[in-house]
Every structure is written in structure tokens, then in C-alpha cells.
Amino acid sequence: MPELCLLRPDHAPALLAFERENRAYFAASIPDRGEEYFARFDERLRASLAEQEAGECCFHVVIGADGDVLGRVNLVDVADGGAELGYRIAERAAGRGLAGWGVREVCALAAERYGLTVLRARATLDNAASRAVLARTGFAVVGETLLNGRPALTYRRAL
Template identity: 60%
Template sequence: MPELQRLRPDHAPALLAFEQENRTYFAASVPDRGDAYFTDFDALHAARLAEQAEGLCHFHLLVDTEGEVLGRFNLVDVTDGSAELGFRMAEKATKRGLATATVRHLCTLAATEYGLTTLHAAAALDNTASRTVLTRAGFVPTGEEIWLSDRPGLRYVLDIARRS
């Protein structure tokens, strides 16, 4: 059974492999990270851990029993009881309900462990999978249209206290 784990220094090799193996798949639905992300991965990983230690962000990985990363689930820009949710799943881990279950679990952690009351998210209009996960987890569209790189998208919000 996959486990949601808070990002740690020793996750670096498996996380880099996850990002490299799924780069083309991710680029079809979310903005590409660019070559610098891979070239500077060690420094970026250390920076994410520092942000997490300061309480600015909460980074998580969905890891299988062999230690392979199946997904990333992040709460970023933590401020005044709210945060922005972002997630991505490995192509081979999709269509099994793992993303929805993990987002729901992270929403619970957001309230119980991190003291958050509101989560925001965004998804491209053509990213049906992410929009479905958000809706199933209780997020509602705000009606605000945005651009995610060169793609039109929608903003979503979840009032954790009212979540059923």
C-alpha cells in the first residue's frame, strides 16, 4: 500500500527519478519544469527542505513499498491559515484513485497537523484528471479564470472546516 511521506533529504534520488521518468507525461498537462530543474536538482531539493523547515511549505511524496515515488503532493505559500495545493502523479500510478485518496488525506493533514483552514488549487481546463481529483476531494471552482503558462485554467478552493 503506498504511503504519503513528508519530504526528506533521502528522498532525493527517487524523486529525481520520478521527475525524469514522467517529464514528457507531465508536460502534456502541466507546465514543464525546464532543464534547469534537473541540472540544479540537488540545490532545489535542499531549498525545498529549508522552506519546509521554516513552515512556508509542506512537501509530500506518495511512495510505494519499494521506495519508488508515485506522486508529489505539496502545500505551498502557507500563510494566514491557507495554502496552495499542487500535485502530480506518475503515469503508471494513474486511474487507480490514488490521487483522489491522497489529496483527501492531505486535506486532513492540512487541518490536523498544519492548522490550515483553506486550500487553494488551480488546474488547466484541458487537465480533466486534475480537475476531477479536485472536485472529488471537495474543492469547488471559484469562477476565476487564470493562465497556467500558456493554458487557460480555473482556480479552486476548499474550506477544510466545511468539507464533508
């Protein structure tokens, strides 16, 4: 069974490998991170860890039995008892329920460890897999929006 861990500095090599290996796969359904993300990865990781230390975000990695990063499940913009949920799962691990498992685990952490009472999420209309994960994990559609210029739905889940 995979392990869900709060992001740490020692995850850097596996996290970078995960992002590089899945770049084209992710870009098919969400905006590409761009070359600068990879060129400045260490700097961005330090900034993310500082945001996490300040309580503004909670970045989680899904670690497989071999130590590889299989996914990310993050809480960003933590404030006033709520946060926005985002996640991505490696192509080689997709379709096995890992996203749903990770989202459920982070929802439990959000309520029990981080003291949050509500989570928000967004998914583009053409990302049926992500919308299905949100529906199966208790998120309800509460509106429509644009996500990087693409039609999307907004979701909410009380914890």
C-alpha cells in the same frame, strides 16, 4: 497501500528518478520543469527543504511498496491559515485513485497537523483528470485564471 511522507533528504534519488521518468508525461498537461531543474536538482531540493523547515511549504511524496516515488502532493505559499495545493502522479500509477487518495490525505494533514483552514488549487481547462480529482475531493470552482498562459480554473476548499 502507498505511504504519504513529508519530503526528506533521503527521498532525493527516488524523487529525481520520478521526475525524470515522468517528465514527458507531466509536460503534456503542465509546464515542463526545464533542464535547469534537473541540472540543479540537489540545490533545489535543499532550498525546498529549507522552505519546509521555515513553514512556508509542506512537500509530500507518495511512496510505493518498492520505495519508489509514485507522486507528490504539496502545499505551497502557506500563510494566514491557507495554502495552495499542487500534485502530480506517475504515469504508471495514474487512473487508480492515487491522486484523490493523496489529496484527501493532505487535506486532513492540512487541517489537523498544519492548522490550515482553507486550501486553494488551480487546474487548466484541458486537464480533465486534475479537475475531476479536485471536484471529488471537495474543492469548488471559484474563478478563472491563466496558468502558464493557458486557461484554467481556480478552486477553494474550506477545511
